Amino acid sequence: MKYVLFGFLLSLALSISCSNIIQNSDDGVYFNAPELSNITHWVNSDGFTLKSKKGKVILIDFYTYTCVNCIRTYPYIKKWHQKYEPYGLVVLGVHSPEFEFEKKIENIKTSAEFHGLKYPIAVDNKRGTWDAFSNRYWPAKYLIDARGKLRYSHFGEGYYSETEQQIQELLIEAGADLSDIPLVQTSEVISTSFFKITGPENNLTRELYAGYNRNSLKVRNLKWMNNNSDESFEGDDSELVFNRMDDFENVLNQPYIVQRNYYDNPLGTIVDYTHDSELINNFLYITGRWKSKNESLIHGRETLNFEDNISLKFCASTANVVVGKGNNQDPYLIKVTLDGMPIDEVDLGDDLFIGEDGNTYIQVNEDKMFNIFQSKTSHFDCHKLQISANSQEFEVFAFTFSPSTDYVELQ
Known part of the structure; x- marks a missing residue:
């Protein structure tokens, strides 16, 4: 997982992966999801607002196309898009660049085509949506329920079964019948997020x-x-x-x-x-x-x-x-x-x-x-x-x- 570094201690976050089922606020109501902000271009879509998708469950994936941690999550996101779109899931990639060249729309399109990303991608070159979500990670996933409320987040790789279970729960809550839909069979892989450090001279090399x-x-x-x-x-x-x-x-x-x-x-x-x-x-x-x-x-x-x-x-x-x-x-x-x-x-x-x-x-x-x-x-x-x-x-x-x-x- 990549983290935007504002100081020396924050680089430790590179070895952390975490997820969060967002709790109710004090008055028993979930928080409204922020709206997309300062989107400069769209890929695979003419564009939309999150408000216009009320009634559907939205999975937002913040990524940037040279991020290896992001690339390793693509197979799962693509499978969820294919599997759950008929049941009301909207998968939305939000491309928030790390390097200046990643702002080039042709580079983003070429990468999306190469990796077979067919879901809508909002190009967040000004990081307006990144800031609206107070996001600091690549990759980062947020689930928004059919009422437009933030319900779940996960930062980094891993927790694929847990994330898919949250997708299913929110779709069922919205009225979808998923009784015959099994979870994606996930591979037993080693993630950078969970690699055990054994000492600086033979540990997994940092970015x-x-x-x-x-x-x-x-x-x-x-x-x-x-x-x-x-x-x-x-x-x-x-x-x-x-x-x-x-x-x-x-x-x-x-x-x-x-x-x-x-x-x-x-x-x-x-x-x-x-x-x-x-x-x-x-x-x-x-x-x-x-x-x-x-x-x-x-x-x-x-x-x-x-x-x-x-x-x-x-x-x-x-x-x-x-x-x-x-x-x-x-x-x-x-x-x-x-x-x-x-x-x-x-x-x-x-x-x-x-x-x-x-x-x-x-x-x-x-x-x-x-x-x-x-x-x-x-x-x-x-x-x-x-x-x-x-x-x-x-x-x-x-x-x-x-x-x-x-x-x-x-x-």
Whole structure:
């Protein structure tokens, strides 16, 4: 589950999944659901208000199309839409972007078509509906009953049977006959929300962000925790790693990029980076010439032999990277290595291919999340990953990970 981070402690919410059956207010009446607000576009619909759907049960899913946690919930939402729409369920996706490129309507449409999302999607580029619901999570689900009252919420993955039971109860309450309708057969999958942490060096790797905003915020918070001093940092001038690595909470408080000169130079500066230290799980290491941006790192020059790269150690069963294609209409290649070698064919991610030279690559022709690794051999394990590209349009936003290859087919 993703959380909008307003401070260092809130990053702990990444490991939490929760649901809530909304209780009656003091006067015995459920609260009215907020109305949709500042919707800029619609996908799969000409648009509607929640008020116009009174008499039906509404399932709202707040998501953004590069969120891996959101993507893993799609099979369940699609099945509920197919199964319960004839009985009065309205499924509504609310696309509230995390990154600027996710506001592009064509990107949202392309993703919806690729994943087979046929229910209405409200494009919430200004986050008006997000704010109306006081939402802070991707994904987040809200159930509204036939009277327009908020009755249930769930944040993160999991609890699929519980959510479907709530759907059925509200539909029956509205008069639907579901006596012959069984629950969807859910798969036994491992969710990031419930993965047991075993220590910072071999725990499931946190989501890693390359942009200046999130990294500099964590640095400011660390300094605040240490009375605005640098005592929490190693004395080395090239690395910026918090001294205490003995528990997961302290790792979560760290910036994602370890080189000190990333923070010593103004935003937008093109800087030459080097690093000589051993890769540590949960951090990004930059080599070569890169330019910092609010949400991303962008390659600072054209190269010929994939000289500039981003490296990391991760512990997971799947790995993904969110990248952009910049302003160039031509696609470009990202070279991907795992433990210093091309990724084995059996472990190739959905978006990776083996080139004629035997190396493994992503072809970037759109702004999206690319699945680069799916372990079918060692399952959950730790590896060293490196990505590089020659193009100056090479732009990296984030890396995401999962403890299992938990893409499911439902009955």
